[in-house]
Amino acid sequence: MLRRNCLLLFLCFLFEQSSCAPFQSRPGQEWPHSQTGPLAAGRNGGSRGFQRVKRGWVWNQFFVLEEYMGSDPQYVGKLHTDLDNGESGVKYTLSGDGAGTIFTIDQITGDIHALRSLDREEKPYYTLRAQAVDIETNRPLEPESEFVIKVQDINDNEPKFLEGPYTASVPEMSPVGTYVMKVTATDADDPTYGNSARVVYSILHGQPYFSVDAKTGVIRTALPNMDREMKELYQVLIQAKDMGGQLGGLAGTTTINITLSDVNDNPPRFSKSEPLYNSVGRIKAHDLDIGKNAEVEYNIVPGDGGAMFDITTNEHNQEGIIMLKKPLDYETKKAYTFKVEASNAHLDPRFHNFGPFKDTATVKINILDVDEPPVFSKPSYAMDVYEDTPQGTIIGAVTAQDLDAGNSPVRYSIDWKSDLDSFFDIDPVRGTISTNELLDRESIAQHNISVVATKVNNPVLTSRVAVTVHVLDINEFPPELAMPYETFVCESAKVGQVIQVISARDQDLPQAGQTFSFKSPQEGVKTKNFTIRDFGNNTAGVVTLRGGFKRRSQEIYHLPVVIEDGGLQTLSSTGTLTIRVCGCDTDGSLLTCSAEAIFLPVGLSTGALIAILVLIVVLYVGVRRQKKKETLMTSKEDIRDNVIHYDDEGGGEEDTHAFDMGTLRNPKVIKENMFRRDVKPELGLCPRRPVASQNSADISNFISLRLQEHDGDTSAPPYDSLATYAYEGEGSVAESLSSIESVKGETEEDYDYLNEWGPRFKTLAGIFGERSEMPQWSWFVILVFMV
Template identity: 60%
Template structure:
């Protein structure tokens, strides 16, 4: 016959009650001595209480009060002259006593987990005099435990991690269940752990609750998370025990057991030759099934004819290899480059070196595309000279530009009039010959800086620029001039031969070795004998002197 949970509890209650009564009957055969009792100045014979320590089964479900035990004094002859009184914890409210017989009953259902024992006091009174016939004495009613609490995981649900590829038996986490039943009585609070969900990957130690790996080489890249259900059952796992469960989420943490792998053995990218230096040409990425630091890698160009022209670096956020230009590209010089690129893990786990090298190689071919470039001058700056005496139409020099593209389109020339506002110069549109268009004056402008435009005849939008510095050579086309208007004052008592004024001259021309001036008095002034001029023979600071006549 199978018993349900309630029926089983009733069975345990009856069994405990039977044991309790049996123990009391045996105790009634023994006597525990109390101190002498004095009454009315007379000493009487020592009396004794007779009882056993009382036990009450918790969670009693019956309708009648539950019999606890019997108090009895050896002075009680059974003639009703003795009255029993109960006091202390739960007296009257939980426990009642038959004052005639000393029988104690529990009137309420008791829960050991709320209170495990009650301390009460017993007294025997003479019914006629209401005087004690025995000293008051304490006794204890203990609440007998039954298995009415299932184990509970107070810290659940659990989360834990364990490295992938861990050996069998690696500890993952410990789970703990608590049982509110009495751990000192029977097996009600003794639990056994088992795994209900999570095999064959994990196991649990029955006594300790330690969860361990049960399969070797569990691969995070195949499955990274497992949900386990752990059961704790009391009564040492025997039939009739109560159980509780909790869940454990186990995550496999990553180890570097996967090398980087390029998805393709070769790549090809087309880039225009006009791409500036430091521009990004391409992004490539090697796939790594690992995560975090285990997936970090570095790239390098190990071979190819693009060494020095291109470089590769790693994007720390995306782990991509970024190929950039280090030197200008020229389709007319080289139309393609080949790079041999390696990707390698930065953090290698020595345990997995036997799996092979933690790196991979790929080939990147870069095709340089032709771009319609503007004409290019043979020199970045042309220097030319022309005399300021040159006539209009005089040839000064020639500039030359060519189309760098394979089509080698003819070039036409012109002068940027923003740099030659007064149109001093002309250029032949076909030959690039520069000639004078106006008379030149070195004293007005000694150097002319002009910009020459070279335009593709087939694509006028493609314009190249050349720069020409034209230096004007000086000729002696300016007469000397006195540096200033002189007004000389002389004292009437000036001595003959005394210098009264120094004069100087300037010349706008610019002879190579400097100016030499010669001074003389005009014919009219030469007839005045009061003054003389002394020429310094080319000295730039001649002076005037003369004798003064007084009137």
């Protein structure tokens, strides 16, 4: 309602119609108050037929034209209160936006004027406050009232394209009406008032290729089948005009640069003057398109050159690079002619259905002749030879030839680096390979050699080929038992029981797995104890032929086993199994195989065992006391109490007259023919028996003589040794004071029986411990104590 009243007021103001008096503030008239107050009386003070309900005022908005160019201040409106009876008793005041600077009021009449030109785009409205006061007392007559002065818009701003100039792209060959882009112009004028901001678009330059929608500014194609290859860039000028495009409206323009983007509407084309190639080279097809649409794929049409050549595309310049797939041979073929096809990699379905999007060119390649190395008939050779083949045996041959037009002879040789031990030799003309030494497969099973072929007319040109020689095995080693078996049979073994499983091994290399057979030496002759049973899977078993084995009867059995291999020339060997008879528990587990255990019957009580032991000890002591007494130093190992200390170190390493330990023994037991181990004795030279002094009192003379003999003895070793001087003389009236003969009928050996029989007592104690509940150490103590 307020907007409608303001619009009517503005129209009335422009056209000064009298019918708008209730909405116009003119001199001598009041501005209408709020709905709660009556209309003010005119100058005549006459009543309009309305009765005031409440005193006061509420002002609506005023309007003022922008860009006023008159010489006098622009009249805005008039303020008036019904308390003003025209006697100049009321004063009007104005405050707020622009009061006193932009707007002024006549304090007596209430007339408001604008002091300067206003711009709506700078400030569209002003808010002010009005006050009516008593001119004498300055007392407010009415409450302060607020009102608005709105700047009325005029068409003083043209439309503007804020984002121009523009760039756009549309595919070539697009149909009419294809969307390109949308442009928008803005107008600073008031869009709510009149047509000042109503913009209309038009195209000034760019027809007939493009069009623009007058209301929306959308640009579309207007011409069909625009070809990028003909023209790629278009410049379009767009105008935006306000006032709905009417005469007198303001206008603005902008430029749009529209590019036709490429589509694949052109196939690649070869130049009709494409030259022939004398060697592998390059070829190129030209495409008028750009980017990925100009990417070309090359293919060799199946035919003459498809098997020998290949072609790829250079991504940078779209050239076709022709490459070799196989080596060329001038002697076989001197030229190749084939066709190359060029096509696009990315096809556009709108165009490629119209016809073939490809082109074809013919390429001819001439092969140039060059001098080449000899060529072997095979890329590699493999030969087989049996080991121990006689020297000079031919095992195979290699063949190479010169394929050039000259057909030069070829000579063969073995690269010495591949056959350092010279196992093979080759005929330089025929290329036959023969053995140069005996081959052993067990040492080297495969030889890898390299054969060199050289052209006679150009020795620089050589070629090599690998030759593998496999040394085949011959049956030269007999089989043998796989390991030394420790076989035993329980005393409780049954007839037909397998007590051991055996296998064999062979150093030869079988062709398809080793095969062994086992049997007894006399197959078919039934033995009474054990036999061999062949299981047929390269193993055999030792089987008992009887039961009741006893260690007391026989502790060890020997069983021969004949083993044969499965070679072409069968070889065999005989191995012997040693079978021990052992005691086992009820489940067959081994208990003991001790030899001493067989002398003690099973089940003897502890008292019986002690009685047997006492009897053995008494018999042993009696026998020893009946031995004949031996002379001093009869035992060659016992020299207790007979070594005389002689403090002489000898002459060290340079002393060639060292002493011999044998001299310190009793002269009666010195060995004969004692020679030095490091000096070869002269012929006729034999060791001299030392002459002992018969004077028992003159021991020093005896020692001196002994020293002289050893100093001059050339058979003595040239290093320090121990010489014995065990001479007691020939007797004494007082007899010997030594304790050796203090006991009649006993020798020194009588005191060593405990050391000799101690280990045996330990063994007996162990056996007694097995046969009774007493521990072994207690039996050992008892035996030693009894002895």
